[in-house]
Amino acid sequence: MGKLIRGTSKNARFYVVDSKDIVQKAQEIHGCSPTAIAAFGRLLTASLMMGADLKGNDLLTIRIDSDGPLSQIIVTADPKGDVKGYLSNPLADTAPKPDGHPDVSSLIGKGALRIIKDMGLKEPYVGLSTLQTGEIAEDLAYYYYTSEQIPTVIALGISINDDLSVKAAGGYMVQLLPDAEDWFIDKLEEKIKSIRPVTELLEGGMDVQRIVKLLYEDIEDETYEKLVEDYKILDEKEPKYNCNCNKDKFYRGLITLGREQLEDLFSKEDKVETECHFCRTKYEFRKEDFSDILK
16 A cells, blocks of 8 residues: 655655555556656655645646657546546557666656646646656656745655566655754755665565655754754555546536537437547447437
8 A cells, every 4th residue: 555644854754655556556547658657656646745734625737748659648646635637648669778767858858847736716827847858856856846835855766577567666755844953954965865776676575654754864064063963754545546537427428518519419329438548448428328318
């Protein structure tokens, strides 16, 4: 079962997630290539951490539109830790990098990153930035720094078995608070440089609580004796890949076509089948389902 924790300390707030089950579910639904699931899984993982502060019925959507073979990825997350996603070309692939890691950057290419927060207001908040590397973690950190003025460290990782099942998936995000002290920033930078990749930590048996402890271990002000940066975990969730589609939503969507288009549609086919992009669930409709409208 996946785990997402959110916490805070005097100088920063942090998020850590084990998203293996979620990325595995996404892989089973979408049947991605090794590089595509690495890209898709990173964005799913990031959305869980970025959506951890949502309230009520708020909804976070992250959208990447690019000129690479993958061309588009969309993921959404809510306050409960539910996440779902869609990618335009799941079979798109690239050769691995010389070090054996997936070449996500080449698969995505150049383009735009949009962060959409629907918080029940008249209009949703939309943040936009240019993709800097296509590696996703760096692009999200750049978005936070330029669009929200929040210095952010993000690490994301997905490792895949030879049979394309997910070996490990997860990430962490640390965001400095406005009055973060210089000594903490310096210590955090040193710590991030020394930490192994997040997939290695997870494959080595570390859980999310242990990764938080690792991030904060030995962060202390050398000018004060035993002044350690204490942290507090605010909440824990068990996130999951969950699509909230249903037949009624698709029925209402077909109604918007209008009577003439529905008549034309059913003059060619006895039934119409729709499919959800996020979970691949199919819904079948027949002409009699729209008898009131077609009278």
